[in-house]
Amino acid sequence: MNTIILNGSPKGNSEKCNSQIFAEQFVKDMKNPCEIKCIAQNVPKELAQYVADFDAIILILPLYIHAMPGIVMKFIEELEPATSKGKSIGFIIQAGFIETAQHKYVGRYLENLAERLNYSYLGTVSKGEAAAIYMYPKMFKKVLKLLSELGVAYEKNHAFDDEVVKKLTNPYELSKFKLWLLRLVNKVGLGNIGWHKVLRENDVMDKRLDRPFL
């Protein structure tokens, strides 16, 4: 099975790109690692023609404002339906918010897309709380290991492993206790530590409460 991995982030193969980290981790322990291409660094039409020669496509994409990046949509519009059976497509969505429930709308679209393209649908893997992976990879060792396990199982079975998918997708929704804890963290200001660091670094801390449109 000849599979191509596509990175759908506008950041392309930058070292700050989580989708690229996901892609590299997915192929890391494969016996014959799949080729990775970045949508951002290719002409959509040419890339669509290129991927048509593969048996399978795995598209890894981030969520920006609950939706897929515009470059992914532009690329999808260039894809032609397969003329014969036997091709397959799967998706890995990664995003910053903890709950993967927010991925379901894009997920439904992607499932329909597979059908419209006459590809078998391999499924959509979701991972939340992924925004900081490129900054603190050591804190995400478990996630990175799961991704390489997903890749190894994919190479063997041409499918996403249910158990690994379940672990990555968790939590779909936060428990009441976790929600309460998060509200507390925000109330005492702990949730602002990271944001305030960025504001200070950019010398705009004193402007953080400005309301220029009023």
Ligand SMILES: Cc1cc2nc3c(=O)[nH]c(=O)nc-3n(C[C@H](O)[C@H](O)[C@H](O)COP(=O)(O)O)c2cc1C
């Ligand atoms: C402008 C912007 C909008 C975002 N919108 C969402 C969102 O709606 N939901 C979410 O979970 N994460 C959101 N994120 C976080 C990204 O999905 C997250 O950082 C992701 O890992 C980025 O992947 P990339 O590095 O591959 O582009 C947003 C980030 C930015 C910068």
